[in-house]
Amino acid sequence: MGLPIGGFRTIFSARTDANVLSLTFDDGPDPEFTEHVLTVLDRYDVGATFCMMGHNALEHRSLAQSVVSHGHEVANHSLTHLDQTRLSPRELHDEIALGHQAVVEATGSPVRYFRPPRGRLVGRASRVLAELNSDALLWSISGSLRAPTTTAKLTKLVIDALHPGAIVCFHDGIGRGTFAREQRFARELKARRNAEIEALPAIIEAVIDRGYSFATVTELLGFEATNPYESEITSLDEPQIVDGEDSVIDWDDGSDDVDSPLNAADPEPVAAEETALESGVG
Numbered sequence: 001m002g003l004p005i006g007g008f009r010t011i012f013s014a015r016t017d018a019n020v021l022s023l024t025f026d027d028g029p030d031p032e033f034t035e036h037v038l039t040v041l042d043r044y045d046v047g048a049t050f051c052m053m054g055h056n057a058l059e060h061r062s063l064a065q066s067v068v069s070h071g072h073e074v075a076n077h078s079l080t081h082l083d084q085t086r087l088s089p090r091e092l093h094d095e096i097a098l099g100h101q102a103v104v105e106a107t108g109s110p111v112r113y114f115r116p117p118r119g120r121l122v123g124r125a126s127r128v129l130a131e132l133n134s135d136a137l138l139w140s141i142s143g144s145l146r147a148p149t150t151t152a153k154l155t156k157l158v159i160d161a162l163h164p165g166a167i168v169c170f171h172d173g174i175g176r177g178t179f180a181r182e183q184r185f186a187r188e189l190k191a192r193r194n195a196e197i198e199a200l201p202a203i204i205e206a207v208i209d210r211g212y213s214f215a216t217v218t219e220l221l222g223f224e225a226t227n228p229y230e231s232e233i234t235s236l237d238e239p240q241i242v243d244g245e246d247s248v249i250d251w252d253d254g255s256d257d258v259d260s261p262l263n264a265a266d267p268e269p270v271a272a273e274e275t276a277l278e279s280g281v282g
């Protein structure tokens with residue numbers, strides 16, 4: 001097997017001064033949530049990026065196509081939302097590559113981004129992403145809180161962290177809960193998703209009130225300086241901690257492992273900091 005051609009970016013947000021942000025929705029398409037999200041986005045004429053589980057895209061093709069016909073962008077969120085830190089190289093390759101293929105096949109749309117389940121980007125994924133010509137899409141704001149939560153709390157979570165070029169992570173599905181919908185952790189995830197979707201109009205209105213507009217991730221990246229390396233870089237001595245980081249740890253907890261139900265007392269660390277880039281190629 002030859003070495004892959006090209007490379008990939010790891011995107012947390014767009015480096016821009018423009019008051020633009022992207023809403024992203026993970027884990028769908030799901031008949032229980034996706035249409036509600038599409039209805040809200042239509043009402044405010046907001047274009048978003050949907051990071052689909054390949055399995056769900058194939059299982060609910062018309063819903064997947066409906067996302068595209070409503071003007072949204074699609075991305076790959078793996079085939080079945082397994083914890084990628086626990087997979088063999090072959091399993092990891094298949095979860096990413098077959099997920100990509102499934103979303104392309106179900107929607108007929110190009111796929112430019114891979115969002116790793118729970119934000120856990122493992123080193124070996126770099127090779128697969130380079131082969132697929134996909135970028136890794138993380139996020140700078142998590143729009144999810146452990147239940148019970150309220151619209152006011154979720155709105156505050158997003159507004160307090162709001163910044164130009166933000167990428168906000170929401171959900172229109174329940175990850176591994178898809179395969180065990182009546183288990184306790186899946187029911188809790190459903191409650192959290194419903195709370196997010198219920199809060200969506202208030203969040204969108206609050207964001208508009210602050211002078212922001214919405215874009216898909218690809219549109220958002222168009223707001224970056226031509227050469228991002230020329231932009232002002234945040235001091236490396238004082239790394240910025242993203243607001244709402246606890247909720248990043250929170251947000252997808254339990255959705256990727258049917259055997260490990262939610263344990264509120266002991267959330268697993270997730271996301272950006274844990275993005276282990278071990279070298280897969282010698």
Ligand SMILES: [Zn+2]
Nearest residue numbers: 026027117175
């Ligand atoms: Zn997910």
